[in-house]
Amino acid sequence: MLAAACGGDDEVVRRDEPLRVLGAERDLRIGTAVDDVALTDDPRYEPLLAREVDMVVAENAMKWSSVQPERGVFDFEAADRLVDFAGRHGMAVRGHTLLWHRSVPDWVADAQWGRDEAVEVLREHITTVVGRYRGRVEQWDVVNEPIARDGDGLEANPWLRMIGPDHVALAFEFARDADPTAELYLNDFDGSFPGERTERVVELAEQLASAGTAIDGVGIQFHVLGRPDELDADAVVDVFDRIGAAGLDAAVTEADVRLELGAEGRPDDDQLHTQADLYEELLRGCLRAVNCDTFVMWGLTDRWSWVPGQFEGFGAATLFDDDYRPKPAHERLQLVLS
Ligand code: G3I
Numbered sequence: 001m002l003a004a005a006c007g008g009d010d011e012v013v014r015r016d017e018p019l020r021v022l023g024a025e026r027d028l029r030i031g032t033a034v035d036d037v038a039l040t041d042d043p044r045y046e047p048l049l050a051r052e053v054d055m056v057v058a059e060n061a062m063k064w065s066s067v068q069p070e071r072g073v074f075d076f077e078a079a080d081r082l083v084d085f086a087g088r089h090g091m092a093v094r095g096h097t098l099l100w101h102r103s104v105p106d107w108v109a110d111a112q113w114g115r116d117e118a119v120e121v122l123r124e125h126i127t128t129v130v131g132r133y134r135g136r137v138e139q140w141d142v143v144n145e146p147i148a149r150d151g152d153g154l155e156a157n158p159w160l161r162m163i164g165p166d167h168v169a170l171a172f173e174f175a176r177d178a179d180p181t182a183e184l185y186l187n188d189f190d191g192s193f194p195g196e197r198t199e200r201v202v203e204l205a206e207q208l209a210s211a212g213t214a215i216d217g218v219g220i221q222f223h224v225l226g227r228p229d230e231l232d233a234d235a236v237v238d239v240f241d242r243i244g245a246a247g248l249d250a251a252v253t254e255a256d257v258r259l260e261l262g263a264e265g266r267p268d269d270d271q272l273h274t275q276a277d278l279y280e281e282l283l284r285g286c287l288r289a290v291n292c293d294t295f296v297m298w299g300l301t302d303r304w305s306w307v308p309g310q311f312e313g314f315g316a317a318t319l320f321d322d323d324y325r326p327k328p329a330h331e332r333l334q335l336v337l338s
Pocket of ligand 1: 144306
């Protein structure tokens with residue numbers, strides 16, 4: 001952990017500047033997922049994001065169930081709002097996600113198409129969505145969480161069922177054809193990074209790259225459990241270096257560090273310190289890896305974090321609290337970037 005900020009000879013002085021300003025000096029994108037309800041309903045949300053980040057990703061607005069809820073019926077209202085917001089604030093956009101086993105509308109989940117029709121439906125979706133934002137989305141999560149929950153093979157999804165394992169490569173091909181300027185990512189997670197699941201993700205990426213698939217990078221989500229020493233920068237660098245050896249970029253794509261909330265509904269100082277340590281390790285891992293220039297978090301304020309709704313008794317996972325006050329982790333990232 002870096003020395004505390006003060007004027008000593010060998011200590012770093014924290015520059016209290018927005019993360020996007022400090023990150024840009026290191027050619028590092030600092031980003032966050034954007035909740036489209038918050039963007040329209042919470043007046044404090046846009047100013048926070050505009051100040052702190054230069055990359056945004058749609059938390060939900062670009063998922064299949066959002067953009068094509070019925071066959072042939074596309075709804076880009078929320079996605080357009082996000083891309084327009086990004087344009088107003090000089091932000092890059094990550095597209096998330098073209099193919100996933102979740103957020104699949106029933107007309108796809110229940111389909112019984114033959115291979116050819118399934119390929120055409122997948123091609124039309126990707127071509128329509130990626131084509132709409134051609135030149136305005138810097139990175140796409142083409143396939144999200146393809147590795148099976150138990151780490152053995154590919155996760156069941158309608159495309160695997162109706163097309164077969166080559167649905168992954170086809171999705172990348174369709175995305176490349178629709179926007180040759182976009183960087184195309186495989187995106188996945190590991191609840192115990194760097195565990196067995198990470199091995200499977202790296203292996204899949206290596207297979208895709210060696211087969212000449214139109215893949216440019218691998219995103220590791222990093223939804224962290226908040227345990228002390230849960231992960232360190234060395235492990236991040238090791239995995240990112242292996243991804244780089246396959247000729248691929250690496251990105252931190254969904255970082256957050258959830259904390260168990262005490263009786264009063266908030267974490268204690270020790271937990272916040274551990275959270276700051278873990279965010280620091282993640283950022284330092286990305287900074288040290290030669291192929292990582294993207295550090296995206298899954299939410300910037302606890303007020304709109306997905307965690308409380310998903311994990312009862314947990315929350316406080318982001319850099320700013322429910323009242324938009326910076327937490328120790330925000331200051332620590334400023335220190336790392338100073
Ligand atoms: O918009 C509807 C709303 O109209 C309805 O009243 C409400 C209750 O049914 O549901 C709302 O949709 C919810 C949506 O979030 C927006 O809040 C969906 O049910 C809910 O499933 C969805 O959860 C999202 C989840 O992905 C599934 O898509 C989370 O917000 C989002 O944070 C989470 O993000 C995922 C990444 O995409 C992939 N990596 C893991 C990460 C966390 O699970």
